Structure formats: structure tokens, C-alpha cells
Amino acid sequence: MIRDTRLSGVLHVLLHMAEHEGPVTSEVLARAMQTNAVVIRRTMAGLKKRGYVRSEKGHGGGWSLACDLNTVTLGDVYEALGRPPLFAIGNRSEAPQCLVEQAVNAALDQAFHQAQELLLASFQGVTLAALSADFHRRLERHPSKQTGTDHA
Amino acid sequence: MIRDTRLSGVLHVLLHMAEHEGPVTSEVLARAMQTNAVVIRRTMAGLKKRGYVRSEKGHGGGWSLACDLNTVTLGDVYEALGRPPLFAIGNRSEAPQCLVEQAVNAALDQAFHQAQELLLASFQGVTLAALSADFHRRLERHPSKQTGTDHA
């Protein structure tokens, strides 16, 4: 079971962009994220469509923020990624004839539905600005650690 | 991202066993679950270790329930499966140097932690007996649908 790390990754990218003046190329972001430039472009496509970021071609081009960090939440970013599945556990079949399976599905569905509501509400409750503020708090306490592209 | 359906599947098996008098072989269960007998044995191993089911070899052998449905919950079964990962979304790195990533991780971790608590609490709140009762309610309303091994 491989976990989808795009949400984590794209938030990382956005916060870095917030610290950086001017556009950043996919190539640079890819190096920072230890991945490929094409993967960055793929991931950012959804954000661009929603107007959270802007991209420019040619010399001096790259990605830059196009939104107010105070108004965009983790939930917005999650949706921009196309609402990828949250849970790693699911039902064997969706609309089973078997009444046993229906009972099992109903119980699991209810539990997961509640958890999903809570998760999405949590996401909506955190703005990018709040994330950035948290980052700056950490920065004050550990000034040695850098903002840049040196990752573990 | 493939979902883990073992919890759904094993609950299905347990409820069927509750309806069935006497042991059921892995072969029969596999046919009902549209899978392989070895997969059934693999999955049941954890339940057996916890004493929720019993297995007997030889003629007339197979699997049978060894617990009170009123005391075993979905949470117990989930743990018997080895607490498989609940979420399909995760952090890019676990203990990053980067303070940006730390801030991102912290926000996501908190959200997922809350959701996990809720999920596990939901699981603990549902006994196998409750599931079975729900099944029987459905059975009364749709007597045509069978208990057996005819699955969609």
C-alpha cells in the first residue's frame, strides 16, 4: 500500500514559493522535492486551473503564487489535486447482492463517512497562511535550519 | 492506489460462519469470496491467533467461530489483521530537516490523527453481533436474497 504524498509535496512547494521572490522553475522544485520536473508540472496543473499558482514560459519563467495565502486552505489544495482517495481500506464490492455484505458495507461506510467529514473539515480549517506562520515560528526557534532546498 | 479489502472480506466471512453450523473449509470460503484458499488462510491467521476463530485439520475440518459475537468489535478484527494503514495519503518524509516540511507534516498529522481516533472509536463501537443483527433485519425485508454464496 503506497501512500499518496502529493498533498504533502504540493504544500511543501507552495510554502517554499511563498518564501521565494519571483518565479521558480519546475526543475528547481523537482530537485528540492527529490523528484522529476514533469511530476511537478503534473501536480501543479490542478492548482493552476484553480488559479492558486501561475506559470510563465521562457526565460525567467517558472511557477509563482497567484493567491492570498489567507484564503486558500488545505481543503482547497486537496480538491485541486482532484480529491484523491483518503482511505486505504475499502469495501470488497460496491453494490453487492449479498445481504451479509450489505450489512458489512453499511457499517464500514458509516465509519469512514464520519471520518471523512472530520478530515475535510480539518483541512478547511487550516489556511496556507497558518501553515506559513507555523513555519516561521519554527524558524525563530531553530534559526540554523534553512528554508532552502536541503532536505533529509 | 489499491484499497485493502481484507477487513470487509473477513467480516463477511465471520458473519457467514455465524449463519453456518459446523466448520467451513478455506476452499468454500474462497469460492464465496471469489478469491484463493491460501488468501483465506493468510487472512484468518491473525484472527486465530487472537482466538476469534478456530481451525481444524483433516476430514470435516475447516474454520469455525470461537468467540462471543457480542464481545468482539470491528476494532478487534481490525487489530487482528495487524492494524493495516487506514489512510491513503501520507507525508513525503517522516522526520524531515526542512522546517517547511515539518510544518506541513505537523498540520497533516494532526488532521489524520483526529480522524484515526474517530475511526477506531467507531470500529470499537460496533460488535459482530450488531452487524449480524443488521443482516437479519435486512433478511426480513428481503427474504428472497440468500445467505449463501451467491455474490455479485
Place this chain on the structure above:
DNA sequence: TATCATGTAACATCATGTGATACATGATTC
């Protein structure tokens, strides 16, 4: 016009869950 960067399509690669096979162990039946 050369270079740079995005935007995508198409393909390669790799991880991993699941199915399949093989065989050892133990229990039952005749």
C-alpha cells in the same frame, strides 16, 4: 533565431498486493 520553460503524450520502471503452486504437518476415515 537560439534558448529557456511549460504542457503533455507515450513509454519504461518499480513496488506491491494478490493469485498460484508446492509441500510439510496433522487429523480423520476406512
Place this chain on the structure above:
DNA sequence: GAATCATGTATCACATGATGTTACATGATA
């Protein structure tokens, strides 16, 4: 006690997706 049946695993084969890579078209800048 020999044959059969069933579990218990180890091991391998296979399918499925996610991710990485290559290639090339498009557009912008110098």
C-alpha cells in the same frame, strides 16, 4: 496404517498502478 482431507507456509508468478523518463510541441524571452 494407508489414503484422504485440510490447514500452514514458503515461494514464485502475475497484474496493477504509481512514479520516473523521454520526447516533442508550444510559447516567451533575450
